[in-house]
Amino acid sequence: MSDTAAHPGAGAIGDAVHRVTDHSLTRDHISLAQDWVASNYSPLPVVIAHAEGAWVTDVEGRRYLDALAGYSALNFGHLHPTLVAAARSQLERLTLTSRAFHSDRLGPFCRDLAVLAGKDLVLPMNTGAEAVETAIKTARRWGYEVKGVPDGRARIIVLAGNFHGRTTTIISFSDDPLAREHYGPYTPGFDLVPFGDIDALEAAVTDETVAVLLEPIQGEAGVIVPPQGWLRDVRELTRRRNVLMVADEIQSGLGRTGTTFACDLEGVVPDIYVLGKALGGGIVPVSAVVADRGVLGVFTPGSHGSTFGGNPLAAAVGQAVVGLLVTGEYQQRARSMGVLLESGLRELLGHGVDAVRCRGLWAGVDIDPQLMTGREASQRLLERGVLVKDTHGSTIRLAPPLVVEEAEVEILLAALGDLLRA
Template sequence: MTPSADTRGSAALIRAEDSVLAHNYHPLPVVVARAEGVWVEDVEGRRYLDMLAGYSALNFGHRHPDLVAAAHRQLDRLTLTSRAFHNDRLASFAERLAALTRTDMVLPMNTGAEAVESGIKIARKWAYEVKGVPADRATIVVAADNFHGRTTTIVSFSTDATARAGFGPFTPGFRVVPYNDLAALEEAVDATTAAVLIEPIQGEAGVNIPDDGYLAGVRDLTRRAGCLFVADEIQSGLGRTGHTLAVDHESVAPDLVLLGKALGGGIVPVSAVVGRREVLEVLRPGEHGSTFGGNPLAAAVGTAVVELLETGGFQLRAAELGGVLREGLGGLVGRGVTGFRARGLWAGVDVDPEIGTGREIGERLLREGVLVKDTHGSTIRLAPPLTITEEELRGALATLEKVLTT
């Protein structure tokens, strides 16, 4: 029997959530009940253009038919075995994901934070077993204003006071340097450094894009220093920026790449660490694991995601529509927008603080039928599904112009 939908209205459902849910998020006041493609519908039947796409988890839109079909087929066969047994979907998923990302091996997990934690563990173990760093002395260099998740270890190297306050004591072994600063990075790296862990584009910080040559410089520095380059592509990867990976813009091959969000197609949580065989092979049975990591349902959906990306069509679409996005935002500079950063279908837009905070702009856009989310201060991010049409994208930009100029 299919469970019946909750028939309460938006206001009642929001009050109910506030009374029983821990307050770890501050959602916009909309209660989504249905979705298709780039459009969502609330419980009262109002439609909204989704310009957030689940922070890139919905790169292929809501309920993409190929992904839903793959999930339905697998639901009728097998959903979970745990890794105590092999399953008939995992090998193909791993082979095709490794080929797509031009890597050797895959470690399947569930969430982005798990992928980051896994990357940290692998880098430390590699440092001890391969590089020869003394036990418990390994360090990892990260960038200020990073966002890699909210586990205890990850917030230990966050520079966001909200993410850190009240959660100590913190995990040691991390050094923080300014983002996009190769000189500071080189100064921080030494014989104890296991890895440099960075986002090729900092999403939560406002879609911060480094200077041309920065990623290639990180790759060169880590090779010279004999440490790993770990790229967190959980938000930036899988087509979002106009390439399969954001590091592809500089033809850089990290030692490990962390993937998540879009890898689950907006249907199930799927993440992975992909990278060089000689790095991932430091893991041995029993040293790391996940009950749901690599489960058959996740592998089936993940394989369907890889199939969508293998053609290159989504990457090309993001690159082409990215030009429309940049053009539209450029026309708003000085007219409510003080600056923006964009790559592919991803942008951080700085709104004039006199017009409103990012939260206030999000609420105004909500009333006009467009969903976005703020990052910090007066910055909003735009990250529509890669399935958006040019007409829909121009419509969203026109709505943003209306909100900012009237």
């Protein structure tokens, strides 16, 4: 929708939020969740019941602009008609066979995704963390069978501030105490170096190094962008030292940064793409490891697998997502709307905002910590009809769906400006 009049409550900031004063239904749902759901999250006090495009509606009819988009899982917005149609059609035909048999959806999906990435093979999985674990296994097996590293000695270099998931192996190389503490003993085999420091990275490479695992832009850390040219330097170093470059594009990929992959911003092609989130269109969990035959060809039947990985429903949705990206429309939208977003955010510098980092429709905004925490900013934006998420102190992340319109970006900017003036 192109004009705010089409969205109830999208005119004056907060109109939609304050239309209902009785919050008993919201409180009931929150109380139920507090009683029965394990407390591994601390959600904002909103209970969403319906969504479409860039907008969500809570259980009491209040509407909010979704400026988080499921951490990029909803790049194409809520209930994108093409993706819903693909899912609905497949639901009526076939949803699961397991990989013990072929399905008519798996080959076409993997072909289209491989072509999009310019690679030979796709190994489909379900969640992003599962894809990262698969990439780690791929790199180690490649190191032993192709590079010739002695068995059990492979090492993988990772970057400070990383976020690749929350499995036991992944949190073993996290430097976030909240994600890591009290889950040991930890998995060995990883070397942590500063993000964006090519000299430190080169010093860490040894003959036993099989891969460098990185996020081209670190999302959970606050949309941290590396120095210009760093990705190209990493690509040159890994080629020279016969080390795999593994790009975790789970959050940054599939249109978010204004390019198909964030690595495209520097013209870099890694050895392995790790994909997820938006690949499932916000409908089903879909992830994948994408690489050439010389890398993914190390797997043999029985050496890795997943009951639901590449299931027909996931493949149907994933193929439809690839179809949307092939047109280039969503990458272009991320670029054009991203210019508007970044321009508006930079006008707030020195007026309650200390720093802005923006690539496409993805921004990290550092609020002056003397004004409020990121959690407080998220809460106050919620009260103004905009949903965002904080990370690390006074930083908030903005990632509206790529279907967002200019008027909706203006609503987001106006809400943030109003918050800071207040």
